[in-house]
Amino acid sequence: MAYPFLIKVYEDYSNKIISKDDFLEILSFVQSYVWRRFVIGLPTNALNKIFMTLYEKIDQDDYVVSIQKYIAKRKGSHRMPQDAEIIEALKHKDIYNIKSKNRLYLLSRLENFNNNEVVNIEGSSDITIEHIFPQRPNHVWKSQLSEADLKLMKEEYLHTLGNLTLSGNNGSLGNKDFISKRDMPEKGYKDSRLWLNKYLSEIDVWDVQALERRFNIMAERCLKVWSYPNVDLEDYNESTEEISIFEADDPTHKKLEYVVLFGQKLKIKTVASLYIEVFTYLFEQNPEVFFNTDLGERLGIVKYHNREKLRFAKAISSNYFIEAHFDNMSKFDKIKYALEIFEAEDELSIKYAAES
The missing domain is CATH 1.10.10 (Arc Repressor Mutant, subunit A)
Structure with missing residues (x-):
């Protein structure tokens, strides 16, 4: 890529x-x-x-x-997700079951961020990923956690970032209760030199509240490792660049220089022409979608003999017409909606004409 x-x-x-x-x-x-x-x-x-x-x-x-x-x-679909999106996604994302290379990359970068002594994690057989609240909790866990916390740990947080850490002693720690994991001589969290285990070495109970606190610490570090650029966008003008229709500014009172539709560059000058071109193409590719979803209803699609029912009927095939009496912004919205249904969000780029 x-x-x-x-x-x-x-x-x-x-x-x-x-x-x-x-x-x-x-x-x-x-x-x-x-x-x-x-x-x-x-x-x-x-x-x-x-x-x-x-x-x-x-x-x-x-x-x-x-x-x-x-x-x-x-x-x-081209955007760079902002901090709030990242935190919300990470809080609930199943990290344990993503590809191992991605999982190790995530934990390795978190562990080694600003570390003077780099911990070799990727490719190391000595360090493994461990669930703090185990996948098969023993009776001590069940007696120490409330029913609500036990349910959340099992169903919501088990494989998430907040419940995962790195250990060189995964087999030894196993399904033991939290205090046993923390205090095990030479193998527990208290004796670990890893940043990922620092918070675990300082607490006395592992419940949902502790997990969420640890997640917040890890999320803050994530935003530093994979930071969002600190740039001023107020003076950035891209109105005459080729961009996805999903990123384009309001088309009201604007002309087009050209569009790229499914890889084909077309010299289309108006939004009205683009509107008909897109729906003619999509209808030709898969007309059933217009009737199996609410797309046809949104466009007011009718057969040839009913075209007079529309305020401004435009043909998209020899036998079907759609309503075209919409402003440019509404036409853009309908085009984008159709592209989403067709799973073709990346198949239409436009370039606005320079304003004279």
């Missing part, structure tokens, strides 16, 4: 166009962008188009910031 873009950036670093610090900052930013999207489950295919054209968006006089601003302005 990002490889072709980063190769070009690396060439600029090799040619001394940018400094080593700038190059490393871009690498870190790309990691943050991709990882934040993974956390909340945004589609990876949207990244291909972003990185394919990202190098062209660079302002050589403001190299790093221009990249950050361009990404920060993306919306919809």
Whole structure:
């Protein structure tokens, strides 16, 4: 995904166009962008188009910031999730059952952030992932937690970030109660040198309240590891760039220079023409969707002999017409709704014409 873009950036670093610090900052930013999207489950295919054209968006006089601003302005499936989205997603996301390389990457970055002594986690057979509240709790756990906490631990938090840690003694700790895990000589949380176990070494009970406190500490660290760029977007103008329709400004009183619909560049100049072009294409691809969902109702679709019932009927096939008596913003909304139904959010980009 990002490889072709980063190769070009690396060439600029090799040619001394940018400094080593700038190059490393871009690498870190790309990691943050991709990882934040993974956390909340945004589609990876949207990244291909972003990185394919990202190098062209660079302002050589403001190299790093221009990249950050361009990404920060993306919306919809191209966006960089903000802090609140990340915290909410991480709180409930099943981290234990994601791909092992992603799980280890997450915990490794958290553990080693700002550490003077790096802990080798990836590829190490000595360190494993452990559930603090175990997958098969013994009778002590059941006697120490309230029914409400026990239910939440099992059903909501078992595999989440707040309940996971790293241990070199997973087999020894097993299903033991929390105090036994904490105080086990040389193997417990109190004797662990890992940052992930620091909070665990200081508390006396592991319940939902303790888990949520630990999660907040970990979430705060996540936002530092995979940070959101601190850039001012007020002076950033992209109104005449090619962008996804989901990111486009209000089209009222605007003309188009061209659009790219399902990979085909079309010289369409008005939103009215775009509206008919999109629905003609979609109807040709899969007419059933117009009738099996509420899309047809939203568009007022009718057969040829009923077209006079519409205020401004426009043909999308030889036998079907839709209502076109909408303002530009409403047309955009209907197009976006249709693209979502067709799972084709990344298949329409537009470029506004420069204002004369």
